[in-house]
Amino acid sequence: IQVMETPGHPSVYADWLHADGAPAVLLYGHFDVQPVPDPAVWSSDPFQPDFRDGRVYARGSSDMKCQLLASLLAIEDLLAEDGRLPVNVRVLFEGEEETLSPNLRGLVSGMRDRLQADFAVTADGQQPVAGRPRIGVGSRGFCDLEVHVQTADGDLHSGTYGGTVRNAARTLGELIAGLYSADGRVAVDGFYDDVDVPSHEERVLLAGELEAAAAQGAVLGSTGEPGWSAWERATLRPSLEVNGLIGGYTGPGPMTVVPARALAKLSCRLVPDQDPDAVRRLVGDHLVRHAPPDVRVTVVRGGASVPAYRCRRDHPVVTAAASVLREMSSGEPELAISGGSLPVQAYLKAELGVSTITFGFSTDDEGAHGIDEFHRLESFTDARAAYRRLYAELGRAPVEEA
Amino acid sequence: IQVMETPGHPSVYADWLHADGAPAVLLYGHFDVQPVPDPAVWSSDPFQPDFRDGRVYARGSSDMKCQLLASLLAIEDLLAEDGRLPVNVRVLFEGEEETLSPNLRGLVSGMRDRLQADFAVTADGQQPVAGRPRIGVGSRGFCDLEVHVQTADGDLHSGTYGGTVRNAARTLGELIAGLYSADGRVAVDGFYDDVDVPSHEERVLLAGELEAAAAQGAVLGSTGEPGWSAWERATLRPSLEVNGLIGGYTGPGPMTVVPARALAKLSCRLVPDQDPDAVRRLVGDHLVRHAPPDVRVTVVRGGASVPAYRCRRDHPVVTAAASVLREMSSGEPELAISGGSLPVQAYLKAELGVSTITFGFSTDDEGAHGIDEFHRLESFTDARAAYRRLYAELGRAPVEEA
Numbered sequence: 001i002q003v004m005e006t007p008g009h010p011s012v013y014a015d016w017l018h019a020d021g022a023p024a025v026l027l028y029g030h031f032d033v034q035p036v037p038d039p040a041v042w043s044s045d046p047f048q049p050d051f052r053d054g055r056v057y058a059r060g061s062s063d064m065k066c067q068l069l070a071s072l073l074a075i076e077d078l079l080a081e082d083g084r085l086p087v088n089v090r091v092l093f094e095g096e097e098e099t100l101s102p103n104l105r106g107l108v109s110g111m112r113d114r115l116q117a118d119f120a121v122t123a124d125g126q127q128p129v130a131g132r133p134r135i136g137v138g139s140r141g142f143c144d145l146e147v148h149v150q151t152a153d154g155d156l157h158s159g160t161y162g163g164t165v166r167n168a169a170r171t172l173g174e175l176i177a178g179l180y181s182a183d184g185r186v187a188v189d190g191f192y193d194d195v196d197v198p199s200h201e202e203r204v205l206l207a208g209e210l211e212a213a214a215a216q217g218a219v220l221g222s223t224g225e226p227g228w229s230a231w232e233r234a235t236l237r238p239s240l241e242v243n244g245l246i247g248g249y250t251g252p253g254p255m256t257v258v259p260a261r262a263l264a265k266l267s268c269r270l271v272p273d274q275d276p277d278a279v280r281r282l283v284g285d286h287l288v289r290h291a292p293p294d295v296r297v298t299v300v301r302g303g304a305s306v307p308a309y310r311c312r313r314d315h316p317v318v319t320a321a322a323s324v325l326r327e328m329s330s331g332e333p334e335l336a337i338s339g340g341s342l343p344v345q346a347y348l349k350a351e352l353g354v355s356t357i358t359f360g361f362s363t364d365d366e367g368a369h370g371i372d373e374f375h376r377l378e379s380f381t382d383a384r385a386a387y388r389r390l391y392a393e394l395g396r397a398p399v400e401e402a
Numbered sequence: 403i404q405v406m407e408t409p410g411h412p413s414v415y416a417d418w419l420h421a422d423g424a425p426a427v428l429l430y431g432h433f434d435v436q437p438v439p440d441p442a443v444w445s446s447d448p449f450q451p452d453f454r455d456g457r458v459y460a461r462g463s464s465d466m467k468c469q470l471l472a473s474l475l476a477i478e479d480l481l482a483e484d485g486r487l488p489v490n491v492r493v494l495f496e497g498e499e500e501t502l503s504p505n506l507r508g509l510v511s512g513m514r515d516r517l518q519a520d521f522a523v524t525a526d527g528q529q530p531v532a533g534r535p536r537i538g539v540g541s542r543g544f545c546d547l548e549v550h551v552q553t554a555d556g557d558l559h560s561g562t563y564g565g566t567v568r569n570a571a572r573t574l575g576e577l578i579a580g581l582y583s584a585d586g587r588v589a590v591d592g593f594y595d596d597v598d599v600p601s602h603e604e605r606v607l608l609a610g611e612l613e614a615a616a617a618q619g620a621v622l623g624s625t626g627e628p629g630w631s632a633w634e635r636a637t638l639r640p641s642l643e644v645n646g647l648i649g650g651y652t653g654p655g656p657m658t659v660v661p662a663r664a665l666a667k668l669s670c671r672l673v674p675d676q677d678p679d680a681v682r683r684l685v686g687d688h689l690v691r692h693a694p695p696d697v698r699v700t701v702v703r704g705g706a707s708v709p710a711y712r713c714r715r716d717h718p719v720v721t722a723a724a725s726v727l728r729e730m731s732s733g734e735p736e737l738a739i740s741g742g743s744l745p746v747q748a749y750l751k752a753e754l755g756v757s758t759i760t761f762g763f764s765t766d767d768e769g770a771h772g773i774d775e776f777h778r779l780e781s782f783t784d785a786r787a788a789y790r791r792l793y794a795e796l797g798r799a800p801v802e803e804a
Contacts, residue, residue, distance in 0.1 A: 340561025
């Protein structure tokens with residue numbers, strides 16, 4: 001077991017490599033959690049696990065401390081019982097997944113030899129509901145940027161200047177509006193150029209669950225590209241979202257300023273074969289090109305560049321995982337593509353040629369990233385048993401070239 | 403002398419009414435000041451007057467504590483020397499001018515009898531530079547509102563929802579963009595309907611100083627209605643500005659939310675004959691009408707409704723003030739319309755039929771509302787002497803029906 005320092009938070013590496021002749025699995029997880037902006041609105045202290053109603057309530061309980069622990073305890077169970085494992089195991093747990101793993105690619109690249117494996121598995125994935133198994137075989141990529149608008153040295157008095165000068169807040173609004181077409185598409189030139197259009201077969205295979213999820217989020221209205229279902233828009237198609245904006249005076253009462261500065265944080269979810277850096281550049285260039293020439297627009301590169309990821313549906317790791325899930329439940333496991341981003345999948349593929357699936361027993365309703373996050377104790381027990389079976393299956397899995 | 407309570411901060415009333423047969427002047431001022439968001443960036447404590455280089459540095463020194471004091475000390479000077487004043491004087495000093503006098507109209511309305519006067523004067527006006535006299539004969543009106551956009555119960559994960567649901571920050575940007583035409587005009591239906599178009603003569607008379615002021619503010623770019631100079635846009639034409647906006651996540655690093663809520667604060671500067679409440683309603687209706695039907699848009703009425711104000715150029719109070727300024731300096735005083743709003747002018751006119759001029763000796767460069775606000779001690783002395791002469795002139799001024 002070794003702590004691996006990075007320019008940010010450290011990772012932990014460990015291995016057990018005594019299953020001669022058997023394949024090697026890389027087990028990934030993350031021990032960092034989302035922040036809690038306001039602990040007071042939780043029903044119990046988010047940083048003290050509270051056990052009630054067959055659940056544990058705590059920040060990180062669903063995403064993903066319980067699942068990480070279950071995947072580890074399954075190894076302990078096997079070692080205690082058999083004194084050995086059926087598969088070679090390498091473990092990489094990181095502490096920066098919630099900030100989009102800014103140092104993971106460098107770490108993976110520098111540890112090539114020690115991370116060599118035939119497949120990778122992470123419990124960082126959800127099931128739609130408990131007992132309805134899902135294997136994650138893909139995720140969207142990610143890139144982010146900030147746009148800063150400046151129209152004067154400092155805020156100006158709207159009495160003196162109102163109606164005569166550029167207003168940073170207004171210009172930001174106009175720039176944001178200019179990112180989208182009236183029909184709901186992203187209007188950035190070239191945004192869709194490298195998008196790999198999924199086959200009809202893939203679209204049918206991936207019919208999914210988003211409408212139900214939307215109801216959960218109490219979403220008032222929908223938008224997006226015409227010609228694609230909501231679920232397809234969220235997984236097979238790229239998106240550009242404003243994550244936040246701020247400028248001028250936003251406190252109580254009137255303050256009669258013409259704001260000199262405003263900023264917006266933007267990010268894209270990407271699909272194969274979009275390049276995160278190229279898309280970020282397209283968006284930044286679009287903003288600069290569409291700004292009035294007498295306004296200072298600065299685009300600041302975000303920290304994350306994550307390509308989209310796909311795992312072959314007939315890959316041995318998928319077959320092994322599906323076999324375990326089929327035995328443990330009544331139904332056929334769903335092979336799903338996530339609309340979110342799991343940087344480790346893209347980086348292991350790019351740096352090592354290793355394919356990663358998500359094999360997790362948290363569920364969509366457990367409030368990951370939100371208030372009163374919880375995890376079902378039964379799901380924890382299921383995960384521990386399932387991982388034990390999975391290690392055995394993987395020990396027997398055929399090994400193939402990447 | 404009497405403290406007049408209001409639902410907000412109190413005002414002070416005083417009078418001296420022993421100049422039998424002479425007219426009565428109402429002297430207005432305000433003793434409140436702008437806030438100081440960050441005292442640390444000042445060269446000296448903003449709330450401890452610091453005398454250096456022939457100036458006094460302090461919050462409120464330019465706007466308008468020194469000028470208020472000068473207009474009062476001139477009364478003391480006359481009483482000390484002559485034992486009487488050449489004009490009847492009523493004084494009304496308020497404490498809410500910087501928040502657009504939310505309780506002043508009610509106070510004026512309730513004190514009709516005691517505020518009766520032939521004209522009103524306030525030192526709350528600036529000269530372009532010291533020694534270049536200006537009389538304020540008009541100001542723009544004001545109304546404000548907030549627009550709140552809601553697209554879901556809470557922020558959503560951009561991985562799960564990106565590209566599929568309404569985004570409050572994006573919708574707010576689109577609503578802001580929709581308030582303006584490509585040619586720079588305000589696009590709100592009916593916004594210009596009641597605007598009194600100034601005559602060619604008025605436009606020529608009012609040729610002014612905005613370009614110089616713009617340079618002071620380090621303004622990067624200009625915009626506005628075609629067909630009007632920058633100075634005309636700032637005084638003779640109405641405007642709609644975004645004073646601030648906020649929504650979603652704006653801290654450091656990425657946070658991959660689809661914001662559920664965003665808001666913008668908006669305000670208008672108005673000209674004759676626009677009605678503040680009617681214009682606010684037009685803007686609010688435009689926002690609601692142009693929002694996607696599946697987004698919740700709430701318009702919150704702001705606290706201020708100030709009509710624009712004009713004083714006749716041949717009014718006796720203008721003639722008297724011009725005569726004083728002509729004697730004290732080499733040039734002819736400029737008769738100016740302010741782009742800002744001085745609620746007292748509109749309210750005295752509406753409630754009592756009394757015309758108000760600004761007669762002030764602060765200058766545009768003294769950093770009112772800004773950092774390191776100061777006032778020139780020489781301007782303080784000039785004001786004290788000028789007000790003494792003004793009271794004498796007003797005592798001789800012809801009295802006319804409103």
